[in-house]
Amino acid sequence: MSGxxxxxxxxxxxxxxxxxxxxxxxxVYAGEIHALMGENGAGKSTLxxxxxxxxxxxxxxxxxxxxxxxxxDGPLGGRxxxxxxxxxxxxxxxxxxxxxNIYLGREISRTGLLARGLMRTGVGPMLDRLGADFTPQTxxxxxxxxxxxxxxxxxxxxxxxxxxxxxxxxTALSAGESERLFALILQLRAExxxxxxxxxxxxxxxxxxxxxxxxxxxxxxxSLDKPEIRADTIVRMMVGRDVSSFYKKDHDxxxxxxxxxxxxxxxxxxxxxxxxxxxxxxxxxxGLAGLIGAGRTELAHLIIGASPMTSGHLEMEGRAVTIxxxxxxxxxxxxxxxxxxxxxxxxxxxxxxxxxxxxxxGRDAKxxxxxxxxxxxxxxxxxxxxxxxxxxxxxxxxxxLSGGNQQKVLLSRLLATTPKxxxxxxxxxxxxxxxKSEIYSIIDNSAKxxxxxxxxxxxxxxxxxxxxxxxxxxxGRIAGEIAQGATSPLNQEDIMAFATGPEQLDAS
Amino acid sequence: MPHDGPSQAxxxxxxxxxxxxxxxxxxxxRLRLVIRAAGMLPVLLLLxxxxxxxxxGRFFTGQNLGIVLxxxxxxxxxAAGMTFVILxxxxxxxxxxxxxAAAMAGLxxxxxxxxxxxxxxxxxxxxxxxxxxxxxxxALLRLPPFIVTLGSLTAVRGLARLLGADTTVFNPAIPYAFxxxxxxxxxxxxxxxxxxxxxxxxxxxxxxxxxxRTVLGVHIYAVGGNESAARLAGIxxxxxxxxxxxxxxxxxxxxxxxxxxxxxxANGLQLGQSYELDAITAVILGxxxxxxxxxxxxxxxxxxxxIAVLSNGLILTGVSDxxxxxxxxxxIIGAVALDRYRxxxxxxx
Numbered sequence: 001m002s003g004x005x006x007x008x009x010x011x012x013x014x015x016x017x018x019x020x021x022x023x024x025x026x027x028v029y030a031g032e033i034h035a036l037m038g039e040n041g042a043g044k045s046t047l048x049x050x051x052x053x054x055x056x057x058x059x060x061x062x063x064x065x066x067x068x069x070x071x072x073d074g075p076l077g078g079r080x081x082x083x084x085x086x087x088x089x090x091x092x093x094x095x096x097x098x099x100x101n102i103y104l105g106r107e108i109s110r111t112g113l114l115a116r117g118l119m120r121t122g123v124g125p126m127l128d129r130l131g132a133d134f135t136p137q138t139x140x141x142x143x144x145x146x147x148x149x150x151x152x153x154x155x156x157x158x159x160x161x162x163x164x165x166x167x168x169x170x171t172a173l174s175a176g177e178s179e180r181l182f183a184l185i186l187q188l189r190a191e192x193x194x195x196x197x198x199x200x201x202x203x204x205x206x207x208x209x210x211x212x213x214x215x216x217x218x219x220x221x222x223s224l225d226k227p228e229i230r231a232d233t234i235v236r237m238m239v240g241r242d243v244s245s246f247y248k249k250d251h252d253x254x255x256x257x258x259x260x261x262x263x264x265x266x267x268x269x270x271x272x273x274x275x276x277x278x279x280x281x282x283x284x285x286x287g288l289a290g291l292i293g294a295g296r297t298e299l300a301h302l303i304i305g306a307s308p309m310t311s312g313h314l315e316m317e318g319r320a321v322t323i324x325x326x327x328x329x330x331x332x333x334x335x336x337x338x339x340x341x342x343x344x345x346x347x348x349x350x351x352x353x354x355x356x357x358x359x360x361x362g363r364d365a366k367x368x369x370x371x372x373x374x375x376x377x378x379x380x381x382x383x384x385x386x387x388x389x390x391x392x393x394x395x396x397x398x399x400x401l402s403g404g405n406q407q408k409v410l411l412s413r414l415l416a417t418t419p420k421x422x423x424x425x426x427x428x429x430x431x432x433x434x435x436k437s438e439i440y441s442i443i444d445n446s447a448k449x450x451x452x453x454x455x456x457x458x459x460x461x462x463x464x465x466x467x468x469x470x471x472x473x474x475x476g477r478i479a480g481e482i483a484q485g486a487t488s489p490l491n492q493e494d495i496m497a498f499a500t501g502p503e504q505l506d507a508s
Numbered sequence: 509m510p511h512d513g514p515s516q517a518x519x520x521x522x523x524x525x526x527x528x529x530x531x532x533x534x535x536x537x538r539l540r541l542v543i544r545a546a547g548m549l550p551v552l553l554l555l556x557x558x559x560x561x562x563x564x565g566r567f568f569t570g571q572n573l574g575i576v577l578x579x580x581x582x583x584x585x586x587a588a589g590m591t592f593v594i595l596x597x598x599x600x601x602x603x604x605x606x607x608x609a610a611a612m613a614g615l616x617x618x619x620x621x622x623x624x625x626x627x628x629x630x631x632x633x634x635x636x637x638x639x640x641x642x643x644x645x646x647a648l649l650r651l652p653p654f655i656v657t658l659g660s661l662t663a664v665r666g667l668a669r670l671l672g673a674d675t676t677v678f679n680p681a682i683p684y685a686f687x688x689x690x691x692x693x694x695x696x697x698x699x700x701x702x703x704x705x706x707x708x709x710x711x712x713x714x715x716x717x718x719x720x721r722t723v724l725g726v727h728i729y730a731v732g733g734n735e736s737a738a739r740l741a742g743i744x745x746x747x748x749x750x751x752x753x754x755x756x757x758x759x760x761x762x763x764x765x766x767x768x769x770x771x772x773x774a775n776g777l778q779l780g781q782s783y784e785l786d787a788i789t790a791v792i793l794g795x796x797x798x799x800x801x802x803x804x805x806x807x808x809x810x811x812x813x814x815i816a817v818l819s820n821g822l823i824l825t826g827v828s829d830x831x832x833x834x835x836x837x838x839x840i841i842g843a844v845a846l847d848r849y850r851x852x853x854x855x856x857x
Contacts, residue, residue: 304740306739306740325739325742325744326739326740326741326742327742327743327744329742330742331742336740338737338740343734343736343737344734344736344737344740345737345740346734346737347729347730347733347734347737347738347801348733348734349733349801349802350729350730350733350801354726354729354730357726358726358730358741358743359741359742361723361726361727362723365722365723369722369723369724370721370722370723371721371722371723371725371726413741
């Protein structure tokens with residue numbers, strides 16, 4: 001192999017005296033997929049932003065591209081140096097066509113007029129090479145997330161980038177789209193591109209990574225070559241300690257399982273949920289697995305009254321109940337953790353105190369209306385202590401917290417209502433490893449205290465690790481149910497078999 | 509593991525460091541809140557002092573300050589209601605028309621022989637009814653607030669003219685006329701405060717109590733901050749919306765009553781024309797975010813005072829009526845630009 005395409009030596013960056021990155025080295029070769037891992041706040045995005053030119057590194061370090069020292073200045077500097085970044089939130093204009101997006105900022109013009117035809121023919125071969133199933137004229141707004149990612153990649157290749165940085169590219173993709181993306185990444189590697197791949201997902205890093213570099217607290221922990229890549233090694237490097245009992249499940253499902261609490265009987269919404277029945281018992285953690293689009297979130301929304309039920313009914317502790325709004329669900333003792341905490345869960349401008357107490361303000365109020373601020377403060381402080389929320393105090397705004405702490409604030413709001421049923425939709429999405437483990441303990445403790453818990457998750461190891469029983473959905477229906485037995489532990493193959501099903505064409 | 513010790517120590521030290529950083533962050537947040545709340549107070553004081561010198565010392569006199577407070581009163585009441593609405597991310601363009609309709613209804617009732625003294629509650633209730641209708645259209649039919657209140661701006665103005673058969677209604681013997689023209693004596697012969705201003709300050713105080721000390725207040729901020737999340741958190745968003753437009757209507761009705769008591773008369777066509785603009789201006793000057801969720805009613809009070817001080821000061825300094833418009837407009841843009849500049853990075857509007 002020739003010399004490295006990218007070499008960073010002793011790169012540091014601090015903000016107002018707080019070091020975000022300390023003396024980090026990174027070496028990347030052409031034709032390799034280099035996975036970059038670390039908890040949230042470990043310095044991955046700072047490192048990326050230095051490479052893209054959004055941040056200027058502190059003096060002292062050195063960046064070489066193909067052996068030559070470079071200075072990357074301003075957002076165009078990264079592109080000029082041959083580095084392209086594909087962010088989690090894609091940066092495409094939905095109102096423009098594919099060709100216009102690829103040429104954005106470098107439009108071709110003839111005597112001052114936009115040469116649309118030339119631009120279209122210019123990107124055609126590139127899209128073919130990437131296996132695109134859409135034309136250059138298509139509006140980006142009409143494309144799926146996976147297709148948009150392809151446009152981003154085409155834009156990077158079109159700018160003749162030699163280094164492609166991908167930041168959690170699969171978070172918004174379905175399983176099928178992810179598969180296609182992986183094939184494409186491998187193809188790009190074969191063509192000699194260097195790819196820096198940032199991900200929280202161990203299975204992706206296994207499948208793709210030629211080398212793994214781990215950051216922690218802004219420092220380089222180390223790099224692993226392909227044969228050394230092992231989940232436990234990486235996790236240990238990321239958190240700095242052994243995470244032997246990563247999935248917490250101290251409660252004994254058989255001994256703890258109480259009477260049925262929540263039962264849904266043949267419920268449907270006339271669109272995505274086509275007649276589902278399920279029961280959750282007190283003290284039990286039930287997983288709801290299935291592919292993206294199988295209707296799991298829609299089923300949860302139906303149970304809590306966030307969308308109208310067209311048929312079927314709900315029972316709480318054996319009695320039929322009518323739930324038309326999320327407020328009525330809370331009154332009935334059903335609390336729901338949304339999968340989209342920023343747009344559907346938290347109030348980012350409000351304090352943690354208000355966020356935590358929002359659902360119990362009425363219950364705790366004096367004379368029914370006047371806020372009981374001492375009680376609210378107690379509730380919030382207790383939540384901070386028991387859930388280990390790390391923030392200066394309960395008065396800071398929720399928007400400033402890390403993903404894991406935000407999730408715990410949202411969980412505190414639900415737990416404050418002392419629910420009988422807890423429905424958790426992707427409880428650990430976008431949360432770092434340490435906080436994940438803590439959220440698992442919270443779930444386990446709630447189950448021990450007798451709460452019935454339904455966990456929706458696309459992370460199969462998580463489902464298997466924390467659940468007593470798994471219900472699998474496919475195309476709006478319950479496809480199957482698997483119980484955790486002493487002799488037959490849950491396994492991914494059984495769940496996937498139900499999730500994909502024999503008649504895959506039915507999954508439209 | 510051998511390297512566990514140092515790494516734990518390191519973790520502890522970074523935790524401590526992040527604790528300090530977090531504490532600094534809270535301090536910064538608190539400072540921002542104070543700046544945001546105080547916001548335009550320095551501008552207000554600067555204007556007062558500036559006008560005092562420009563008018564050869566005629567601004568800071570007991571009599572003139574009384575006039576400023578009285579002139580600010582009605583707009584303060586309207587702007588308090590507008591603060592509720594804008595905190596939810598909405599807008600109420602109909603307050604000027606509602607004020608006129610309420611004043612007309614009040615004056616008409618005040619001329620009835622036996623029921624005359626009921627005119628005050630009638631005016632306030634008229635405002636409440638129109639406000640609740642606005643709120644119901646917005647909350648239940650899910651129509652955009654701008655459109656609904658733009659419609660009622662026109663429709664209610666028509667109703668106001670209808671109430672007096674398109675004439676000016678007079679009642680020189682209107683009951684409770686003292687609230688419009690008399691003052692509450694604080695220290696006999698030394699200090700007094702117009703009743704209109706007393707009402708305005710009470711409205712601000714009650715609004716603050718509702719917004720900051722009640723469950724409903726938190727719900728109003730929550731709806732403005734993130735409506736979908738509020739719905740999922742079990743908040744009855746429709747009820748909150750009807751409440752805020754109801755409050756805005758009710759306070760517009762109160763404003764109508766205040767005007768009626770002051771003028772002993774009302775005209776459905778002329779009264780309250782473009783008052784909504786002054787009310788919105790006061791709220792924005794007060795630092796309330798136009799997208800909702802951030803702001804305080806104390807800021808609104810300062811905003812309303814700035815508008816009144818500007819009008820008063822420009823008259824004192826003898827600026828012509830035409831230039832008053834130009835200067836007021838520029839000061840509003842400049843003040844908000846200054847505010848945004850100072851709060852750069854934290855403001856979302």
